[in-house]
Amino acid sequence: MTNNKNLLAFVEEYKALCKADNVVWIDGSEEQLEALRAQAVANGDIVKLNEELLPGCYIARSNPNDVARVEGRTFICSKNKDDVTPINNWMETSEAYKLLNAIYDGCMKGRTMYVVPYSMGPVGSKFSKVGIELTDSIYVVLNMAIMTRVGKAVLDVLGEDGEFIKGIHSYAELDAEKRYIAHFPEDNVIMSINSNYGGNVLLGKKCFALRIASWLGKNEGWMAEHMLILGIEKPNGEINYVTGAFPSACGKTNLAMLIPPKQYLDKGYKTWCVGDDIAWIRVGEDGRLWAINPENGFFGVAPGTSMKSNPNALLSTKKNTIFTNVVHDLDTNTVWWEGMGTPAPKNAIDWKGNKWDESMVDADGKKIKGAHPNSRFTAPTANCPCLSSEFEAPNGVPLTAIIFGGRRAKTAPLVYQAKDWNNGVFVGSIMASETTAAAVGAVGVVRRDPMAMRPFIGYNCGDYFNHWLEMGKKIPNKPLIFNVNWFRTDDEGHFIWPGFGDNLRVLDWIISRCEGKVDARETAIGYVPYAEDINIDGLEDITVDTIEELLTVDKEMWLKEADGIEEFYKELGDRVPEELYNQLATLKANLNK
Ligand code: SAT
Ligand code: MN
Numbered sequence: 001m002t003n004n005k006n007l008l009a010f011v012e013e014y015k016a017l018c019k020a021d022n023v024v025w026i027d028g029s030e031e032q033l034e035a036l037r038a039q040a041v042a043n044g045d046i047v048k049l050n051e052e053l054l055p056g057c058y059i060a061r062s063n064p065n066d067v068a069r070v071e072g073r074t075f076i077c078s079k080n081k082d083d084v085t086p087i088n089n090w091m092e093t094s095e096a097y098k099l100l101n102a103i104y105d106g107c108m109k110g111r112t113m114y115v116v117p118y119s120m121g122p123v124g125s126k127f128s129k130v131g132i133e134l135t136d137s138i139y140v141v142l143n144m145a146i147m148t149r150v151g152k153a154v155l156d157v158l159g160e161d162g163e164f165i166k167g168i169h170s171y172a173e174l175d176a177e178k179r180y181i182a183h184f185p186e187d188n189v190i191m192s193i194n195s196n197y198g199g200n201v202l203l204g205k206k207c208f209a210l211r212i213a214s215w216l217g218k219n220e221g222w223m224a225e226h227m228l229i230l231g232i233e234k235p236n237g238e239i240n241y242v243t244g245a246f247p248s249a250c251g252k253t254n255l256a257m258l259i260p261p262k263q264y265l266d267k268g269y270k271t272w273c274v275g276d277d278i279a280w281i282r283v284g285e286d287g288r289l290w291a292i293n294p295e296n297g298f299f300g301v302a303p304g305t306s307m308k309s310n311p312n313a314l315l316s317t318k319k320n321t322i323f324t325n326v327v328h329d330l331d332t333n334t335v336w337w338e339g340m341g342t343p344a345p346k347n348a349i350d351w352k353g354n355k356w357d358e359s360m361v362d363a364d365g366k367k368i369k370g371a372h373p374n375s376r377f378t379a380p381t382a383n384c385p386c387l388s389s390e391f392e393a394p395n396g397v398p399l400t401a402i403i404f405g406g407r408r409a410k411t412a413p414l415v416y417q418a419k420d421w422n423n424g425v426f427v428g429s430i431m432a433s434e435t436t437a438a439a440v441g442a443v444g445v446v447r448r449d450p451m452a453m454r455p456f457i458g459y460n461c462g463d464y465f466n467h468w469l470e471m472g473k474k475i476p477n478k479p480l481i482f483n484v485n486w487f488r489t490d491d492e493g494h495f496i497w498p499g500f501g502d503n504l505r506v507l508d509w510i511i512s513r514c515e516g517k518v519d520a521r522e523t524a525i526g527y528v529p530y531a532e533d534i535n536i537d538g539l540e541d542i543t544v545d546t547i548e549e550l551l552t553v554d555k556e557m558w559l560k561e562a563d564g565i566e567e568f569y570k571e572l573g574d575r576v577p578e579e580l581y582n583q584l585a586t587l588k589a590n591l592n593k
Contacts, residue, residue, distance in 0.1 A: 001025050002117075002155045004162060007132060011115055014134050014168055019106045020113035026141055028151015033142065040138045046322065050333040056320035059328050059335055060139055062197045063174045064352055067325060068374045069199040069206065071455050074181040076211065078459075085461040085572050087454055096182055100191050103180070107172040107193065111136040117155045117164075118148040120209050120280075120294035124157045125394035127280055127292045129213070133167040133203045140169060140201050143322060146297040146378045148204040163188070165212055167203035171196040183207060185215035185458045197324070198299065198376060209278045209294045211458035217280075218459065218467045221474065226452045227279040228256035229291050231388050231397065232507055235268030240400040240511045242479075243279050243291055245452040247433040250407050251486065252276065253300050254500060257312035257386055261501045263538040264508075271504065272388035273312065273381075274397055276300070284398065287476030292396035295381070302326050302375045306341035309500070314340075316383040325351040325375035337371035344370065351375055399479040400514045403507075404451065405486070407433040409444065411557045412485035414497060414534070414550040415506050417513055417520060417527040421472035424481025426583035427526070429465050430565045431483075448568045462575025469579055480514050483526070488550050496550055498539065505535045523553045524590035555591050562588050 002008065015023055026032065037058065040046045046058040075089045077096040084090040091099075114135050121128030133144060144150055158164060167190040172178070179194040190207045192200055199206040213224030227243040234240075246252040256276035260269045275293025284290040298316060302323065305313050317323070327336040329345035336345050350356035351372040360368045381387055390397050404427055406412065418424035428451045435445045448454070450461065457464050472478065484506055486499045509529050512518040520527035531547040565584055569576045 001027065001152060002158065003160045004155070004158055005160070007158070007164065010132065010166055011134065014104070015113055017101060017104050018108035018113060018136070018170060020108035020136065021110055023113050023115060025115045026117065026145070026150055028145070028149075028153065033145055036138050036141060040142065043138070045139055046142075047328065049323075049335065053332065053334050054318065054321070057317075057323065058142075059323045059326065061351060061353055062325055065176045066174055066179075066195050066197045066200075067372050068197065069455070070179060070181065070195070073179045074455065075183065076458055077182055077184045078186055082573075082575075083460050085457075085575075087461060087572070088457065091182065093184060093186065096184070100180060100182060100193065103172065103178055103193055104168065104170060104191075107170040108136045114138070114141050116141055116144050116150055117152075117158065118144055118150045118204050119154045119157065120148060120204055120213070121292050122392050122394050123149050123153050125292070127282065127394065127396060128294070129165065129208075129216070130154055130158050130162060131165040131167055131204055131208050133169060135169040135201070137169065137171050137196050137201065139196060143202050143378045144204060146320070146322065146380050147202050147299060148296050165190065165208050167192070167208065169193070169201050169203060171201070181207065183211045183458055185212055188212065198374075202299065205278070205295065205299065206456055209280070210453070210456035213280065213294075213458075214453070214456065214464065215458040218463065221471075222283075223281040223467070223471060225279050225281060226277065226456055227291075227402075228252050228276050229274035229279050229293055229397065230256055230258065231272035231274060231390070232504070232511060233270040233272065239272065240514070241274065241291070241397040242401040242403055242507065242510065243281070243399055244403040244405060245428065245431070246405045247407070247431070247447070247449040247452050250405055250433065251499065253298070253313055254310050255503060257310055257384065258504060259311065259386075259501045260504050261538065263535075264504055269504070271386060272390075273384055273386050274388045274391055280396075281399070282396075283471075283475050284395065286398070289399040289475055289479055290396045291399055292393075293381075293391065297381055298377070298379045298384070300377050300379070302337040302377050303371050303373055304339035305337070305377075306339055308341055309339070312384055312386050315385050316379040316381075317377045319383060321377050321379040321383070323375070323377050325372040327351065327356065327370035337375060338369055401479050401510050402481045403484055403510065404428045404431050404482070405484040406431050406449070407487040408485050409434060409487065409489045409493075410554065411561055412483060412488075413528055413553055414486075414488065414547070415482060415484045415509065415529060416523070416525055417510075418481040418483070419526055421475075421478050421481065422469060422579055423526065423583060425465060425468040425472065426580055426587075427481060427483050428468065429580055430561075430568075432564075446564060448564075460575050461572050462577065465580055466575070466577045469577055480510075482510050496546060498542070502539065509534055524555070524587060524593070525553055525558065528553065558591050559588070562591065
C-alpha cells in the first residue's frame with residue numbers, strides 16, 4: 001500500500017520486536033472495517049447492539065483495572081530533564097527506550113499487528129499531520145477509524161518520503177504495573193503499552209494531537225490546544241467562532257454543542273460545533289488566527305448525557321457508535337447510563353459484566369453504578385446535528401475570541417476580559433479548578449491547570465507559556481481573550497448561574513466586546529461587564545442584582561490567589577517568562593491600589 005521507506009522500515013522493526021504473527025494494513029474501506037467488527041464480535045471483544053434502534057453500534061467493556069487515562073504512568077521523554085517541567089513525568093530518552101523495548105519484546109506473539117495510517121485534520125490539508133499507529137487491538141483500530149480519518153488516502157498523501165508520527169501500541173497483558181504511555185517529542189514517537197482504553201491508546205488524540213503537536217507547534221510557529229471550537233450564528237447569518245479551554249468536569253462538551261435558549265432561538269440565533277476537545281491553531285493570510293479540529297469523532301463521557309443536558313451529544317450516538325463501559329440492556333439490546341434521563345433497565349449487565357439492576361448496593365450500602373463514571377461513547381462527528389458546515393474546511397475557521405474557564409466557587413467572576421494578549425496569556429496560565437465531591441480527594445482544593453493543558457503539554461511549561469507570548473507577536477489581528485466561570489455558588493453551595501444553553505448569554509457579551517459594541521468596567525483582574533449588559537431576558541430567578549453578585553471581584557480572595565499563582569510559577573522552575581511575573585506584579589499592585 002505504500003513505498004514510504006521509513007514507514008516500511010518502522011513496521012518491520014516493530015513486527016520483529018513485538019514478534020507479531022502477521023501484519024494487516026488498514027485501508028479504511030468499509031469492507032475491511034466490517035470484517036474487523038465481525039471478528040471482534042466473534043472474539044467477544046464487542047457486542048453488536050440492536051440494529052433497528054442503534055444501527056451500526058457496538059458495546060465494549062474494558063478491563064476493570066483500565067478505565068481512564070493514567071497520568072501517573074504517562075511520560076514525556078527527552079534527553080535533558082530541564083526540557084520537561086515537574087507537572088509532567090519525565091524519563092531520559094535512551095533509558096525509556098531500553099525499559100519499553102524490553103516490555104514490547106514478544107508482546108504480540110500469536111497476534112496480528114494492525115497498521116493504522118491516520119490523518120489528524122482533513123486529509124491533505126496543510127493544517128493536517130499524518131500518524132501511523134501500530135496496534136494489536138481491533139478495538140483500537142475500530143475506535144481510531146471513528147476518531148480520525150484512516151486508510152489508503154492518508155498513505156497517498158504521505159507519499160514516498162512524507163513524514164509521520166510513529167505510534168506503537170500493544171495491550172500486551174493489561175498489566176497496570178507495566179503500563180506506560182511514553183512520548184518522545186524529539187523523535188516524533190509515541191509508545192503505549194498494557195492499556196486498551198481511551199486516551200492511553202487512541203494515539204491520535206491526547207498523545208499526538210496535544211502532547212506531540214504542542215511541541216511541533218512550538219517549533220513550527222502554531223499552537224495545539226485543548227480547546228473546543230464553537231460557531232455562533234446571529235440572525236443576520238454572520239458567524240463568530242470562539243475556542244474554549246476548560247479543565248475536565250467543566251461542561252466543555254456541553255458548551256461545544258450548546259443549544260441557544262428560547263429567547264435566542266426565537267430571534268434566529270444558531271450554534272455550530274466544530275470541535276469538542278482539540279484545536280490546532282495557525283495564523284492565517286488575513287492575520288487572524290484560524291483553527292481546525294484535528295479529530296473526526298467525539299470520545300465523550302456517557303453518564304450525565306441526556307436529551308436535557310446535551311441532546312446534540314446524545315443524538316450523535318444513535319448510529320455507528322462504540323460504547324465502552326456503559327450498561328447493556330439485555331431486553332432491548334441497547335445501552336443505558338446514569339443520568340440518561342430514562343428509567344434504568346431491569347434486565348441488564350453492568351460495566352464490569354455482572355448482572356445489574358439499580359436497587360443493588362455494595363457492602364457499605366452505597367448504590368452500585370451500572371455504568372463506569374468515565375464510560376464513553378466513540379461517535380462520528382458526522383452524526384452531530386449541529387456540526388458546522390466548516391468542519392471539513394482545510395483552513396479551519398477564523399477566531400473572534402479565546403475563552404478560558406474553570407470551576408471556582410467564589411473567586412472568578414462569571415466573565416472577564418483580559419486587557420491584551422499578554423495579559424490573556426497570564427489569565428490562561430493561572431487557570432484553575434476546584435475539586436468537586438464527584439472526584440476522589442478533598443473538596444474545594446485548587447488544582448492549577450494552565451490553559452487546561454496540564455497533563456498535555458509535551459515540553460517545558462515555561463517554554464510553552466513563552467510560545468504563547470511569542471505567538472502574540474505574530475498575529476496582526478488578534479482574537480480577544482476572556483475567562484468564564486459558570487460555577488459560582490451561593491452561601492448554601494448552590495450554583496447561581498443556570499449554565500448550559502444560557503451560557504450563550506455570556507458568549508453574546510463576549511462577541512459584543514469583540515465588536516466594540518459594549519462598554520466594560522476595568523477592575524484589577526481585567527474588564528468586567530456592566531451587569532445590565534448581560535441579557536437575562538426570560539431567565540427566572542436571575543435579576544440584575546444576581547448578575548452584579550456574579551461579577552464581583554473580591555480583593556482578599558484575589559490576593560490569596562496571587563500567592564497561589566506565585567507558588568505555582570515557582571514550582572514550574574526558572575523558564576517561566578519574566579513577562580508573566582510582571583503580569584503577576586501588576587495584578588498585585590492593582591489589587592493593593
Ligand atoms: O481518555 S481521553 O484522554 O481520550 C479523554 C479524556 O480523558 O479527556
Ligand atoms: Mn479533553
